[in-house]
Amino acid sequence: MNVKKTFKFRIxxxxxxxxxxxxxxxxxxxxxxxxxxxxxxxxxxWSIVNEMVQNGQLSQNNWKGEFFNKNQSIKAVRELKKTYSF
Incomplete structure (x- = not known):
């Protein structure tokens, strides 16, 4: 049997x-x-998009946009950190 020890603190x-x-x-x-x-x-x-796909209103995948480029996004995050200090 495992016994766990706990502590209570008040600040x-x-x-x-x-x-x-x-x-x-x-x-x-x-x-x-x-x-x-x-x-x-x-x-x-996404529920609206799924309904439109099921109804045949979105026969092609034009709503997906361009392919995600990992290197460009990493570069953009670095530039964001340089521009805005958090």
Missing amino acids: YPNHEQIELINKTFGCSRFIYNYFVGKQKNKDAY
């Missing part, structure tokens, strides 16, 4: 630390909700 942050914690959680919550919304929009888009 008592000062006013500045409370503010920093609240900002951190607020940013995390915003980012999570933003990408959940993006995923819902993406799912809705």
Whole structure:
């Protein structure tokens, strides 16, 4: 039988630390909700595309776009990091 040891800690942050914690959680919550919304929009888009394919409205795969070029995307990310400091 495996026994797992756990510890509970309680922190008592000062006013500045409370503010920093609240900002951190607020940013995390915003980012999570933003990408959940993006995923819902993406799912809705693909369900519409699938319906159009099944109805025969999209007989060709013109909606896929150009072939994804890995090297160009890596270069673009490097340029983005140089341009905008995160």
